[in-house]
Amino acid sequence: MARLALVAVGVAVLAALPLVVSAYTVSLLISILAYVSLATAWAFFSGRTRYISLATAAFVGIGTYTVALLGDHLPLPLVLAIAPVVGFAxxxxxxxxxxxxxxxYFVIFTFGLAELIKQLVIWFEINQTKTLARYIFVNAGGTLIYELLLAIAAVVIGGVWWLSQARLGYALRVIGEDEMVARHAGIDTTRVKVLVFAATSAVMSLVGAVLSLRYTYVDPNIAFNSLVAFQVLIMALLGGVGRPWGPALGAVPLVLLFELLSGTFPHHFGIALGLCFVIIVYYLPGGLMGLVDRVRGRAP
Amino acid sequence: MVLFEAILSGVLVGGMYGLIALGLNLQYGIARMMNLAYGETLMGGAFTAFWFLTLWRIDPLASLLFSVPVAFCGNWLIYRYLLTPLVRRAANRDVLEADTILVTFGLLFVFQGVALVQWGGEYRGYTYLAVPVHVLGATVALNRVLAFVAAVALALALYWLLRATRLGGALRAIAIDPVAAQLVAIDVPRLSALAFAAGGAIMAVAGTLVSMFLSFNASIGIVYTLKALIVVIMGGVGRMLGCLAAGLILGVAEALGAYLVDPGLTLAINFALFLLVLLVRPQGLFSRG
Structure with missing residues (x-):
């Protein structure tokens, strides 16, 4: 109960932050919150089941494009409700x-999914609307985006924390350990996998939709940026996929690092990221959370 | 007639797809490593051919003398020093597969990043053997025919090697069951490394051949990795002739799609074929059982 109160106070403090910090800090916090949600959602499915999804960018892009297509015609809350439904479907x-x-098969399919959807959108835009870029006229200030993303992050982390102790969380873990065992234990593995993958992807689309309110202009190359998939993966790995807090823990330092990198060494961004990846897989297999466990002398 | 030309150009590209899928089959089917950085070797081979020709006027075919050994050794080193440590620490095959996917995904971005920094992101290409030749009444460029003939010849040579030699028999045994292969005195780690390195060398050849008739840039590798993966799944993991046939099917389907529907939808056609195989025959079109 005391822990819950602590978390509630923490969220309240975070919610009040835009009142006191600068606009630049708010925009940085927006990125952090967005990646916290993305990494947590990614880790809940891929981290536990070991089915590595490379399609985060596809679902974020779906959210972004839902806003770009519908933002002018429908009220904002409705658009934000449609985005996750499209992602889920x-x-x-x-x-x-x-x-x-x-x-x-899953890895291969998700590997090309962002590129596939991007190509379909480009084809649709060129042939149907004859333009390749869209303007987003939805009015949303940094504070609104921040509060929305904070709410999403709180719900996602809370949901993951709650579900990891529920039957579903254990089912996912058993699937990750040994799928044959999971099936023999009476888990409908396909159902669990498909539903959790769809639900976590819906979260990604929602985050993409909210993030798109920052932009005034989108084109398929901005919306379906494959680097996003890569960044989310590495954040989840750095933090550790086994714990509800792990991915969030990884997201904070890496968003700051990426911000610094893209400002100072934009051309070497990919190389630095790739090297981080290799280093984490070899030297931090359980992520930071795994490291903490090992230091405390518990099994990872 | 135009339709026939579309099919012909599809067949010519399809031979190339068959070749790159064969290389991936060596890496994934025999060495059992899912290498997402596979296409980066093709990108390297293409750039090697390009720079050898533009800087020193060296024939693209001669550049193979440089790029093939480099690709072979590079892939061998990756297998030996980056991927085998993962084998040793992995608890089971699923963990190993997840780890290799993550590491090679990282390598993909490192190689792509280095190429971007070194050579920029723009598309490159050069003119080589752009002589029209007549094939069954249709006109195609000689470079495409050369690439097709070389790709198919190499693929068939590889097939013969795997089918008819002692080394090939050992490799096929590893593909079927690496543990049992060890029991009949096959040096599995050494031959797996050899297969992985050979897969990379094939990609360097494919890169050189592709660069003769298609433009390329630093981020092209991922496209060919995806195509190779789809063709391997279509043809069946470990099936060599199946891969060659699946490559031809993919090439023709792409060309027909580009001609009949829209050239901007090649990836959608790739995925449509992939989905079809997944739904109808997930074990591959040419697998037994």
Whole structure:
């Protein structure tokens, strides 16, 4: 109970932050919160089941494009409700066709999904609307975006924390350990995998939709930026995928690092990221949380 | 007639897809490593051919003498020093697969990043053997025909090597069951490394051949990795001739799609074929059982 109160106070303090900090800090906090939600959602499915999704960028882009297409015609709350539904539907279809089979199919499919959707959007825009760029005229200040993302992050982390202690969390973990065992234990593995993949993808689309309110201009290359998938993955890995707080812990330092990198060494961004990746897989297999556990002398 | 030309150009590209899928089959089917940085070797081979020709007027085919050994050794080093440590620490095959995917995903960005910094992001290309030749009444460029013939010849040579030699028999045994292969005195770690390195060398050849007739840039590798993966799944993991056939099918489907629907939708056609295979025959079109 005391812990819960502490968390509530923490969220309240975070919610009040935009009143006291500068606009630049708010925009930095927006990135942090967005990546906290993305990494937490990613880790809940991919971290536990070991089905590595490379499609984060696709779902974020779906959210962004939902706002770009519908933002002018529908009220904002409705648009923000539609985005996760679209993300859920796409993920459900992808999951249903690939997750029944071995993990390789899933990886390959998600590997190209962002690029595929990008190509379809470009094709649609050129042939139907004859333009390749859209303006987003929705009025939303930095504070509103910040508060929305804070609410999403709180719900996502809370949800993951709650679900990891529920039957679903254990089911995912058993699937990750040994799928055959999971099936023999009576878990409908395909159902669990597809539903959780779709639900976490819906979160990604929602985050993409809220983030898009920052932009005034989007084109398919901005919306479906494959680097996002890569950044989310590495944040989750750095923090540690086994714990509800792990991915959030990884997201904070890496958003700051990426901000610094893209400001000072924009061309070497990819190389630095790739090296971080390799280093984390070799030297921090359980992430920072795993490191903490090892220092405390517990099994990872 | 135009339709026939579209099909012909699809067949010519499809031979290339078959070749790169064969290389991936060596890496994934025999060495059992899912290498997402696979296409980066193709990008390297293409840039090597380009720079050798533009800087020193060296024939692209001669540049193979440089790029193939480099790709072979580079891939061998990656297998030996980056991927084998993961094998040793992995608790089971799923953990290993997840780890290799993550590491090679990282490598993909490192290689792509280095190429971007060194050579920029713009598309490159050069003119080589751009002589029209007539094939069954249709006109195609000689470079495409050369690339196709070389790709298919190499693929068939590889097939013969795997089918008819002692070394090939050992490699096929590893593909079927690496533990049992060890029991009949096959040096599995050494031959797996060899297969992985050979897969990379094939990619360098493919890169050189592709660069003769298609433009390329620093981030092109990922496109070919994806195509190779799809073709391997279509043809069946470990099936060599199946991959060659699946490559041809993909090439023709792409060319027909580009001609009949829209050239901007090649990736969608790739995915449509992939989905079809997943739904109808997930074990591959040419697998037994």
């Amino acid at each position: 796409v993920a459900f279809g992808v999951g249903l066709s690939t997750l029944r089979l071995s993990g390789v």
